[in-house]
Amino acid sequence: MIKSINHIAIIVPELEGALDFWEGALGLKLARTESVPSEGVEVGFLPVGDSNLELMKPTTTDSGVARFLEKRGPGIHHLCLEVDDIEATMARLREHNIQLINEQPQAGHGGRQYAFVHPKSTGGVLVELYQLSDQ
């Protein structure tokens, strides 16, 4: 079951400049930042209702996020859906011949599990699936 939009990820060249709009002008609040060296990104989370905006700044030049920024410029990168059972969701997608980027759930921060679905199978949207650890 799909529970919520966990976050919308937005690629930014710098967190500070992006926060001038999202926090300064619009009035959202930065709840926390995380550095994820393994993915070459620094991220900032701004809660909105039961969801979040996730600002992602590349910290290397060779990550997927860095290449996206260079090729397409800043903007929305992916949509993350929280599911109650990521293995069951992935099995269901495979039954429908949907192409997954990650064949197995990946271990993320704080015990969460995640996997990406290929935009070729979704109509151009990079979709991330998330199962949080407290389930």
Place this chain on the structure above:
Amino acid sequence: MIKSINHIAIIVPELEGALDFWEGALGLKLARTESVPSEGVEVGFLPVGDSNLELMKPTTTDSGVARFLEKRGPGIHHLCLEVDDIEATMARLREHNIQLINEQPQAGHGGRQYAFVHPKSTGGVLVELYQLSDQ
């Protein structure tokens, strides 16, 4: 105040084909469709938590949505934030020199008011503001 992500709008060439993924494979449910001839789109809404995915299919060849589809292909088009007071939010954005696409709130379906913020001022994200009618 920003209350929630009201919807994420996704441009699709055909609703039926897009629903094969979002409804058939992923298990979301199409709650309703709307035809909006003034904007040249047919839209379908799929609730997710306290938000929605909004699938937008162009019905003419000369709308902004049709041009986006032709130029960039299908994918995420804009992010819509529900606010409690759209006039106050727009005034605040102007104070921060944020460029608005609509200088006044526009009247939408069911009494809602909306306005778009220019992606030049947001870091590449087309942002829509929404005030629902029951406030």
